[in-house]
Amino acid sequence: MGRGKSSSVEIIVVGNEVLNGEVLDTNSNWLAKRLYASGLHVRRITLVRDDLREIATAIREALRRGTEWVVTTGGLGPTDDDMTLQGVSFATRRKLTLNSEGLEMLRERYAKLYEMGVVRERELTPARLKMAMLPRGAKALRNRVGSAPGSLLKHGRSWIVSLPGVPSEMKDIYENEVEPLILRNAKRVYRYVGGLVVRGVPESTLAPLLSSVSKKSKLVYIKSHPKGIEAGRSVVEVIVHGEGSSEGEVEKLVESVLRELHDRVKRLMPDSIERIEVKSGS
């Protein structure tokens, strides 16, 4: 699909536990869904280990590709192996410095935890202070759920957003601090998605038909998902995605493609196709 003019995004997930298969990463899927719904273009998702060089390299590669929004999750905590912000610092050649807003957030947080009796001392130990060490020029993003603040850094034409790996903290910061900024600053497109399910016509028979219909417009792409064989008939889901600069236009385009697919499949085999509900993109 010739993507209109939406901002490109890359998501970088940091953590040995996801690469060892101990933990299923659901953060990137949650973020991708939100970003897609906001009309951005998620180009790549990368999962790397808790290794300074691996993290810095992944961020540097995303910046070199001209990615407008680089969103990291994981590696913001107080332990030695939390080194995402050091990775951002390496990739952007900015020193880590004690961020005064971040410091204030941590002060408030540990004062509260002390009052609640969760911690036995309220002072900011080196491990706690580490969480306020942000790349120079970054803004600390308030974490209402846990301790580590997020970080937002404008670097050249790119924004680098760093979020914690704990899903509830990641979502809290994204929803309250990041999404409003994205909705205001990113280049966004309108999206419309529709789906069909085809029974009795296998994907390999549909392929040339999908190919010819998808050539109608560069703003549409058609994706088929084989769902196996049910009662001796192959089942294939066909999803049509459209994007453009006007809501009504995109809907019209996608609906016309769906109608054409519907008619052409029906000619192949009557009663083989029906519309299905697809959660629309935007």
Added chain:
Amino acid sequence: MGRGKSSSVEIIVVGNEVLNGEVLDTNSNWLAKRLYASGLHVRRITLVRDDLREIATAIREALRRGTEWVVTTGGLGPTDDDMTLQGVSFATRRKLTLNSEGLEMLRERYAKLYEMGVVRERELTPARLKMAMLPRGAKALRNRVGSAPGSLLKHGRSWIVSLPGVPSEMKDIYENEVEPLILRNAKRVYRYVGGLVVRGVPESTLAPLLSSVSKKSKLVYIKSHPKGIEAGRSVVEVIVHGEGSSEGEVEKLVESVLRELHDRVKRLMPDSIERIEVKSGS
């Protein structure tokens, strides 16, 4: 952790649906778990769109990093947007050619589907033949569940394994065709994993202790996972991973680290720590 001498792996997941957040990728987690359990080192997981340039670039980057096993999932089907093998072909500068084993597999497959009445014609149309177009020198891997064969290509010191995106097909080919090859050919380490749960001592207080204990051995790494606050006490899981060339040695090492952690946390706060069951790596 100074990883012993285990072979490095990268997993590349291909599909717009994962980058749009429509589908949660569970394939890479399943593969990572199996590869970790087999004693290999999963270095990076990359999710890219159905775009020839994106796919070829991701594969080329993995090869440039000297990755010994590059495993792709998705993009092997009959439609135009299935272009993973074309990506392998670009990245390795090998032409796509009609693979005779692959062709035979597809002949058998469509003969069977024809007998079952799933397809109305048994001949191999261009869309079906496309699934037998493999990079020159590749071996076709039998798919017992669906149509598209997998592909196995030795390129320099690297192996490139391409699997379908449908999870049942991916798992079938991996278990029957790929894992035996990996167990025979890859450099593997023994692994041992143990865990503790700490209540009432927050991660920021544990951090310096974990840091000092983890310096004991390069073959061990310790990872803490904050689990939030329960009944006014913070809960942190601490997982100790070890690897080495002998099973008994690794177990001894990890158990000694767990005992040291246990004793030192108990001194901080009695009755705050207990062992938990962790599924061991190998």
